Amino acid sequence: MSKQARVTEIETSSKKYPKNLLKIPDPPEKIYIKGRMVKGEIQALFENCIGVVGSRSMTSYGKRVISSVFAELIKSDITVVSGFMYGVDIESHKNALKYGIKTIAVMPCGIDLINPPGFRYVYDMILESGGLILSEYNGKIPPRRYTYVRRNRIIAGLSKAVLAVEASLKSGTLITADFAQKYNKKIFTIPGSIFSNVFQGNYQLYKKGAEFIISGRRIREFFGLNLGMKDSQYKEKGEERFSNKKTNSNVSKGKNELKPKIYQALLNESMTIDDLEEHLKEPVSKILSNLTFMVLEGLVFEEGGKYNANKS
């Protein structure tokens, strides 16, 4: 699939060259892009970019944050820019694709190289969805330490705002955020546990002027999009959806009072099966079988051994 996509070379003089990127002190002279879009679309793609950066070794908390924030950006004109690496990067691309958000992968290597190769399927999906692969290197140049830093500058340069999901101290995430600060871009970050290493960097960013966000609403606001629903409305919607499901469902007939209780409990926090058992004081076997029904109905999902309520 990726072979079909042609590589286009864009010079700084070209009209196609992203305007935001021109504003940084050292814009790349040439960028190489791969993608299939109609003329004119490309400028729109570069219009409302948000860079999403974070740790390669992401916690399950970080994963949930991405999913929950992106769910609120669903089918907006925002473009998610990230670095196509393990962890937060790839999760961002995946979630963007899941929620129909356009996404750009900025590669630290030659435009023709898929690195890491294990994510070829994400690569192809990005191209298929009308997203872009972008690099300042041609051919199959392998990534080097410094090219990652160079790439981070492009991510910061392309974006209007940068969302730092999980940043350890001394991480690439902080480098990107530094660039973003130099270029006067908005930096968003997320609150976390004070005991967590990956939160230390977030806090440092906060001290330097980054803004904590707790949902995607703030990002919509920043990009001037309509605000969508309030958090409380989401909850109501979830409940409504739940009651609909309950009556329509073909898997679970009859009265079942445990499911709403489970759902309610999970709305507040994610729980393991043992947590649920202690909370609801019901036999595990009952909880387990009910969870199966709820997973199949899409009411809850499991992640890292914990169950979460599906709000979106």
Added chain:
Amino acid sequence: MLIKVKSVSFFGLDVIGVDVEVNIASRGLPSFDIVGLPHKSIDESRHRIKAAIQNSNMEFPNKKITVNLAPADIHKEGSFYDLPIALGILSLEQGIKIPKGPVFFGEVSLDGSIRHTKGALLVSLYAKENKIGDIFVPVDCAKEAASVDGVNVFGVDSLSDLYEHITGKKQIKPYRFRTNNLGVCKNEITKNTKDFSNDLKNIIGQEHIKRALKICAAGGHNLIMIGPPGAGKTMIARSLISILPPLMQSEAVEVTKIYSLLGKTKAGGALIYNRPFRAPHHTISYTGMVGGGSTPTPGEISLAHRGVLFMDEFSEFPRSVLEALRQPIEDGFVTVSRSRGSVTFPAKFLLVAASNPCPCGYLGHEKIECTCPKSKIQRYRAKLSGPILDRIDIYVGVAPVQKLVFSEYSKSKLTDSSEVRFIISQARKQQAERLIKFGILCNSEMDNNIMKETCILKQDAENLLNMSVDKLNLSARSYFKIIKVAKTISDLDNSGEILINHIAEAIQYRYKPYY
């Protein structure tokens, strides 16, 4: 002058009859030789015997003594030829007659006493099979050997004891159990199975894994637990033993045979009624796990026969060791072939595997960051995947215990292992009644054909399963595993057919790539 005394030889768990021929020549220089492919342990018995006879206040003949272990072309090993050889010499020297029938077996000590010797149970089983009425074994092994009906077991305390018995001065009485009317020595069972160091009642909370343990114990399903360090995986695995029903007489014999062969039975102990729990370290060698050696001896999988084989840090085991488990899990035995011949050892065990989600253990942890490179995690996972996972029916993620104070509720829910054991015995009984005609005892042993005959799904249960296959991307293999586990759940529920909630629960135990 020549005399023949009966004894035995072991090859694996097989026992072969051996004639110990002792000859004292009337002419020739004094010497003492043993022939008939003896191992070093037998060769050395010359010194033990000489000292033992002298220390028993008897005369050791200063003549040319030749001992032959017939048949002379098979290798013999073990210290138990001491007794027959010593007895042969004594009888020739003192001119006493030894009865021809009985088998003599035992290692002598320098002071003339007879020590606890490995393999006593095998000898008495051999005696029963070959209709040998009497056997003479060390007094410490008498209880073990007497567990077999129809054999008179004489426990010999010392060489002089035996001498007095044969000359008729003082009788040794055959060992007798005090048994109840079922023919089982009652106090043995209760004594052995009553107290477990890891009882289920010691585990507070963790109801999820406890439930999985019950299902695993009831249906004989293999189990894998994945969770970060400190989640209590080891403690949980150990408590599995306490909820398994005690061994039946025939099973106890099978288990004790293996332990007896390796000299792992207690002096003065009878049959082992406790299910064995084996937890080999992950640095174990292939031979240590499967069994082997130039004269093949059983490995950990055979020591775990009828019990639990717990493999902590499952992904850290060498690949060859993991792959070697496949065939025994399927067949319930393992055949070890070496140049001296091939031996089959039983190896029907319940596999309980535990693994961290990644090498550092914190992948997906709520608060602690995982420090492993992705490539390392992939390699770590690769060991888990593949054919070995096919043979594991129940998969549970274990969350770390993060609280030190437990609610009254979870404390009130604590159950004693003995109660659970009763429920599980009932469920196992049901299975055995249903499956005995197929030659199996547990749900986990069912193949697809047997499942088609015995597992009836209610219509809505089947709908649910088909729907899950679609939505959760289940493979055909996990489809059948879910039915097997659901069948066990329905057995625990005392329900004849598989209901929708049984299937729904079973779906939760399928293999999920954890994070």
